[in-house]
Amino acid sequence: MSMMSRLIRAFEARSNFELDGQTRGGMWGEDYAEYIIDDGQNGCYIRNPIIPHPDPRKRGYFLETDFLVYTRGTLYCVEIKNYRGRVYYPARYRTIYVNRGWFIFKKQVPTAVFDGYDYTKMIQEKPGASPREMPNPIIKTQRYIDDLKRYLYRIEPRLADLPIYPTLGFAEKTDIRAIYNFDAGIMHISQLPAFFEKYSNPTYARSSPPWIQQALHRLPTWDRILTVENEWINGVIIDPALSFKDANGHKYHIPYAQIHSMSLQPGGRFSAYDDMTITYLNGSSQSFRCAGGEIHLSRFGEQQTHKLRSIHRVIIGIANKYG
Numbered sequence: 001m002s003m004m005s006r007l008i009r010a011f012e013a014r015s016n017f018e019l020d021g022q023t024r025g026g027m028w029g030e031d032y033a034e035y036i037i038d039d040g041q042n043g044c045y046i047r048n049p050i051i052p053h054p055d056p057r058k059r060g061y062f063l064e065t066d067f068l069v070y071t072r073g074t075l076y077c078v079e080i081k082n083y084r085g086r087v088y089y090p091a092r093y094r095t096i097y098v099n100r101g102w103f104i105f106k107k108q109v110p111t112a113v114f115d116g117y118d119y120t121k122m123i124q125e126k127p128g129a130s131p132r133e134m135p136n137p138i139i140k141t142q143r144y145i146d147d148l149k150r151y152l153y154r155i156e157p158r159l160a161d162l163p164i165y166p167t168l169g170f171a172e173k174t175d176i177r178a179i180y181n182f183d184a185g186i187m188h189i190s191q192l193p194a195f196f197e198k199y200s201n202p203t204y205a206r207s208s209p210p211w212i213q214q215a216l217h218r219l220p221t222w223d224r225i226l227t228v229e230n231e232w233i234n235g236v237i238i239d240p241a242l243s244f245k246d247a248n249g250h251k252y253h254i255p256y257a258q259i260h261s262m263s264l265q266p267g268g269r270f271s272a273y274d275d276m277t278i279t280y281l282n283g284s285s286q287s288f289r290c291a292g293g294e295i296h297l298s299r300f301g302e303q304q305t306h307k308l309r310s311i312h313r314v315i316i317g318i319a320n321k322y323g
Contacts, residue, residue, distance in 0.1 A: 029082025029171050030066055033189050037069055037078075043208035045069040048234065049219040050318065051151045062220075062236075065144050070208050070216060073201035075164040077148065079141045080189065082171045085126025088178035089117040090133065122179065138186060141166040156215035165199055167192065221317030225297060228266070228310050235299035237319040244293025244308055247273040252288070254278065256319035263313045264290065274309065281320060 030047070037045055046068045053061040067078040081087075094115040097108040120139060125131045145164045152159040169189040170176050179186055187195060222234035241253040242262065258280050265275040276290040293308040 029080045029189070032082075032171070033067065033078070033080045033169055033192070036189055036192055037067060043070040043072065043206070044213050044216060046216050046219055046221060048221045048317070049148075049216075050221060051148060051219070054147050054150070063144055063147055064222075065141060065148075068148075068216065068219070069196060070162075070212055071196045071200045072206060073162060073204035074196075074199055075159075075162050076167045076196060076199075077141050077145050077164055078167045078169060078192065079137050080169050081137060081174070083124050083126075083174045085124055085129075086175040086178070087122055087124050087170070089119055090121050090123050092116050092118045138166050138168045138184070141168065151219075152215070155218050156211065158211070159215055167195060218321070220321045223297065223317050223319050224315045225295065225306055225311055226313040226315075227306070228312055230312070233297070233299065233304070233306075234317075235297040235304070237316070238296050238298050238303075239319075242278070242293070242295070244276070244288070244290050247289040247291045249291070256316055259316050259320055261313065261315045264308060264311055266309070276308075 034047060048064060048066060049068045050062040050064045053059075053063055055061075065077050066080045067076075069076040069078060092115045093112040095110050096113055098111045099106055100109045101107055120136050121133055122136050123131050123133050145166060149160065149164065165185055167185040167187075169187060169192050172188050172190060174188075176186070176188065181187075182191065182195065185195065223237045224232050224234045226232050237256060239256070241255045242259060243251070243253050245251045260279045260281050262276065262278045265277075273289040273291045276288040277285055278288070279285045290308055295306045295308065295311070295314065297304045297306060
């Protein structure tokens with residue numbers, strides 16, 4: 001390999017993409033939640049399960065939640081929020097007319113009076129920022145469950161018999177005293193295992209049956225790329241195959257439909273190749289000396305090109321199910 005080619009590879013070793021602060025905070029919240037959920041006693045779970053949008057006019061779009069957890073005959077659809085500050089429901093008001101004045105000067109004056117809370121919305125209030133109104137995430141999760149049930153039934157009809165609870169977990173730093181309702185599934189992340197335990201079915205074994213694990217793992221998830229900056233970026237790989245060339249210039253095109261994951265161990269800064277390991281869906285693996293290649297990722301409408309040199313790891317979540 002020429003010195004110029006080595007210089008180009010050195011330049012490609014840096015990722016051109018990074019997450020914004022809000023997205024990064026959301027990922028940290030999910031990482032913490034996964035640590036809490038993955039304690040060895042909660043059956044099994046899927047992170048970021050996605051399903052095709054049911055509206056045929058939105059072909060290519062997906063609906064997503066953060067986790068789908070199975071514990072003892074029960075499924076939990078978990079949405080995670082890593083918010084700062086205080087979260088509460090907005091007050092709702094109605095207008096009444098009150099007589100004001102005296103004698104012939106009396107008139108009816110419209111007056112706003114408190115009329116409970118609007119549970120379809122939430123407001124986040126944090127220091128140094130204006131209050132932010134948003135749709136209630138628990139309602140969005142319930143709508144996702146309605147579509148998920150239909151999708152799960154097509155994968156495995158027996159899943160239709162399992163109840164699915166909408167669950168909303170907030171970071172411990174979030175003040176949720178105004179909205180906290182454990183039995184309604186609104187709590188801090190650390191309380192998730194207690195919620196799973198309370199609403200699981202004690203007649204079921206603690207270990208999840210193999211058929212449930214197999215069915216849940218047929219759900220698509222995002223394709224995930226771990227960059228050399230140790231940031232996970234998710235989206236949908238739009239290539240049909242992983243294309244690259246080895247140190248001898250031989251070109252490979254391995255269909256993503258066969259791949260579970262790929263990892264790269266970088267050589268030196270000016271090395272001629274990186275050590276690549278591909279793990280296939282059948283459990284086998286294969287090693288290569290990768291000298292170049294790239295992955296094209298669609299992320300919420302944005303098209304990204306990731307040089308293999310700038311990647312540590314790729315986990316295939318959807319490209320091996322619809323590829």
